[in-house]
Amino acid sequence: MTIARQLPAAAAAFAGVAVLAWDADRGWLTEVDRRVLAAVCARRGPAATRVAHAVSALAEPHVAYPVLALAGVAAARRDGWWRAGAPCLAVAGGAVVRRRLSRLIARERPPAAVWLIEPEGFSLPSKHTTLAVLTAGATVRALGVRGGSLRAATLLAGAGIGASRVYLGVHWPTDVIAGWLFAEGWLRVTHG
Numbered sequence: 001m002t003i004a005r006q007l008p009a010a011a012a013a014f015a016g017v018a019v020l021a022w023d024a025d026r027g028w029l030t031e032v033d034r035r036v037l038a039a040v041c042a043r044r045g046p047a048a049t050r051v052a053h054a055v056s057a058l059a060e061p062h063v064a065y066p067v068l069a070l071a072g073v074a075a076a077r078r079d080g081w082w083r084a085g086a087p088c089l090a091v092a093g094g095a096v097v098r099r100r101l102s103r104l105i106a107r108e109r110p111p112a113a114v115w116l117i118e119p120e121g122f123s124l125p126s127k128h129t130t131l132a133v134l135t136a137g138a139t140v141r142a143l144g145v146r147g148g149s150l151r152a153a154t155l156l157a158g159a160g161i162g163a164s165r166v167y168l169g170v171h172w173p174t175d176v177i178a179g180w181l182f183a184e185g186w187l188r189v190t191h192g
Helices: 003-023 028-042 046-057 061-079 081-105 127-142 147-167 173-190
Strands: none
Touching (some): 028 147, 061 127, 081 173, 127 173, 147 173
């Protein structure tokens, strides 16, 4: 698909991030965030906490980047090294831009009293959700998957990792949505 056909979807995704960033901590979504997080925290248990830790760890760079590298090696055999390297560059570039955007927005995390893991940096957009969606999208694209299957992979990655981060108390739900939207927009712009 050409970049011209991807731009409207990317623009819509980035506009969604802008709306969430603008509304963070001052709009009606703030109350929704607080209620959802409170409901999640009230239902946490030891087994689910172990699962949330394990799922969350899948979006750590030391896990995500080797997966992406393996997909790149497989793709290089089929398409050459440059075509295989492009998804890796898309993920790395997206991670850098997300970090800068997060610092610009500077949204505080939920209260430390509900954390079940030690976070780093600001809250919006979610780093783990963004990395999971970028990695899933770039990996399946490097393996030749396109269309609905590619979008399903990114949605599942974002939902699973994002839910784990809310469960662990280190993100508001809108941080997760912003991370997913940012990554979807970035993947469309970079063809990742």
